[in-house]
Amino acid sequence: MITAAQLRAARALVGVDQRKLAELSGLSLPTIQRMETSEDVVRGNVDSLTKLIAALESLGLELINEGAISHGGGRGVRLKNASAARSARGEE
Template identity: 45%
Template sequence: MRRVKARRISSEQLRAARALLRWEQRELAERSGVSHPTIARLELQPGPLKGYQRTVDLLREAFEREGLVFLMPGEDGGEGVRFGYDFIAE
């Protein structure tokens, strides 16, 4: 499997997304299928996530299932993460 520098999600966005959902790293691991040690390692490295594209995709998909949207630099005020417009709080 090929390793890529995933420009679509940064470690800062990863931590912010977890905070929005009030998830610990272990909960993200359970919901995404990515190991807890991998998540901890990815969050420690500043900037774009450096890992397998499939790993990054699994993390993104776990957050998107919960209604989060990742913003890219230059989009809606800059890089970040927020709830989507269709989000309905439970």
């Protein structure tokens, strides 16, 4: 599961806009926009959520789920591969 706040934070962390994330995930821009404006947990069909998470992972991101080991104890996102993020932005 991913929250709307995690999704927005993930994009900000790697510096990609909604359009680029839509392109990388194979989802439409309106779908990404809808996901980011969700109240809490992003809702969608399994295929769309799988594509979204795969795109975030390809950007070098790791989602931190509730109850996972993290300093704050809550949900979040962290960069695990900075070079993947640079490559996705076209910087390498």
